[in-house]
Amino acid sequence: MLATRYVPAPFKARRHLAALTLLGAALAMLPGCGSNDRSRFALAVIASADDTLQDGIDRPLARQLTRSAVAEGLVAFDEQGRVVPALADRWIVTDDGQSYIFRLRDGEWRDGDPLIAKSAKDALDAAIRAQRGRPLELDLATIDEIRVMAGRVIEVRLFRPMPYFLQLMAQPELGLLRGKQGDGPMTVERQGDVARFTPIEPSRLGLPEVPDWDLRVRQLEMTELPAARAVERFNEGEVDMVLGGRIQDFPLTSSVGILRGTIQLDPVIGLFGLQVARGSGFLGDPRNREALALAIDRPGLIAPFGVSGWTPSTRLVSPGLEGDLQTNGERWTDEPIEQRRATAAARVREWMDGADDGEARAAKVSIWLPAGPGSDVLFQRIASDFRTIGVSSERAKSFAEADLRLVDDVARFPRARWFLNRLSCAARRGLCDPEVDAIVAQAARVVDASQRSAVLGEAEARLTQANLFIPFGTPIRWSLVRGNVAGFAPNAYAWHPLMPLAWLPK
Template sequence: RVIEITLTSPMPDFLRLLAQPEMGIFLDGSGAGPMVRSDESDGQPLLLTPLPPEARGFPAREQWQSRARQVAVSAMPANSAVDAFAAGEVDLVLNGRLSNLPLADTGPLTRGTIRLDAALGVFGLVVRSDDGFLAEPLNRQALSLAVDRSNLLQPFNVGGWQSTSWIVPRELANGAAAQGERWPNLSFEQRRDIARQRVAAWERAEGEELVLRIGLPDGPGSDTLFTQLAGNFTQVGITAVRAGLREGAELELHDRLARFYSPRWFLNQFHCRLELGLCSEEADDLVEQSIVESDAQLKAQFLATAHNQLIDSEIFIPLGAPVRWSLVRGNITGFEENRWGLHPLFPLSQPPT
């Protein structure tokens, strides 16, 4: 009944971390949440039934069943989920990503049913190879210089999307990352010229055309994103080829929501132990030092230096914030957009008054 956790250093967002869905506790095959699930059967939705208040640690309440309803949950491909919503078969679609966002903007759906989370996390291209052109950090930087972030998602019509050239968001960062973009003294055309010169120099030295593969998930949104990225790279002399995830591409999309509000989460996404792509052991060491450091100012300094180290290593091409969308019918209560992209199912079991 009691789990004791001892922290080696202060962590303000620790309770938020424990509240993540993947941190749920199971005992003898049962969870500790506010709902109980039905026995699963092939092809049928999973039924979740709210527990009575006394089973959730609250005083008993008469006729509580009148203020509760079952929630049926199904997992299905994005196109099937959107079709089911349009046909009135489901009232809520969750966990949409940029790769399938165009599906939600077609058919009889109205703009009011599409709800976007102003999500916090990482969205960009990890560098998975240090061969050829990508062997030098300055060449990898050329790819980041070539991307027109301000217009990258224009075809998606995502209002309020925040682009970035940093790994840690500005509101969490220290030093230069907190001040603005990485190249404040260069116009986009100047950045593109620098990238073009580096590509041309490499091609002259190697005697071959520069071709890079970009790994993206399946979906019409990925098709559009690839068209945008390929157009940017073409402008500096790079031929981009589309590939799927984990198919050996030199660049691969990394799209993940933040789990707690700290620079450490963002920096740890590129830890060498994850083998996501290229990494920086120096940055990892600095993050480790920040964990055991008790002085808040020194801790922030360690994290800022680690961020600068990752940026200088050019192992990741940040693009902006992750995109998460949902389809919500008008009679649904208990749904709220949030920066974590998490939507608990228990509030959905409370019908409207």
């Protein structure tokens, strides 16, 4: 049985967002707030009052960054989105692609107990159990069993081959805990609103000693702030980086001058559109839901933001993914927007005139968008599009009360399964189709890749026909990065771990 070392590079998303570089190379000569005090590096993570409303999908970014910094998994991501060794210093993949064998590094847990396969397996089992009822549980359903093979060797056996399985294992939720403590690579202390991260000397983790360690690394100070305050602190030179930017806050970047830093956009794929939250009234008819999708001028939605390279899409699953049989293509490609809107307006009029009591009904929807100036612009564009077909719109007062809810998620791995899992009933975002969920679950056990793609294509087709989600295109993720910062790179997962930022620039 031939086995190979497997450390894949990140996938190349076909739907790119070009990085917006506003700073010349000469800016690297200018001092940042971290250059005068090389012992610390300050960054802000954007917090939103709406984070808790979507907590059933992904944890807030600051919490995920903290988990990945203090609790490594078997593997991790580097700053470029590549899978690198963590608690496992090497691994092999069997020829059939259904067995991943990890060899743990020679070290100890933080409590002094040896890092052995049995304790690591127990920790991994616990991390997976913690995902019950969340979409990540569905992603992990490919795992058949986890077993101890030797003192420091674990095997993860899959029901069928899963490309990008290591990317899944590198997710922050799968950082391993022992007695509620992780095994680095950093420790964290909290002082008020500031979380201070300190790199752990490698020899304490069972790794080779690094000479002059204290002279090569620095502490990180992370603060979670509202977007406007985070950008303000960046402009004032109080932080070197801002992470976690989304479309609702993108207009705030207009205040970042050429002497302050660079706006970086991640080349991500994922879900960006409106989820239908309730199936009553106007939205009770799939044809009416399709009418809303027909009315959207997708390029026009993003035009006010001036984002170069953004590509619209009418598909639930990002086009061009490996394994896509292209049985589900873009919709309405041969119809100009005027024709689509005429079709949609006719459906709206038919519904409005079809009341049992003979009186005309009003077609009206409420839309939830996270707070922020970008959401204000986005809502105005959506509402304008809906008005062209006779549907009026209002901003929902809360996530719970909305008829339509914005979904804005970056794909954790580039496969149709991720997209369908995030639109499943487990996601708890709105209307869903249990029969589609059953089809996707069935696909997890299909070994043949082409057959599995066909099953997932059927699931996408059924969900498309139901019109439970109105796609816009790819998500937007942005960061502010001062010109002299090392340890940061735009990547396809919009994931920027803390440890690479702790290395002092050479």
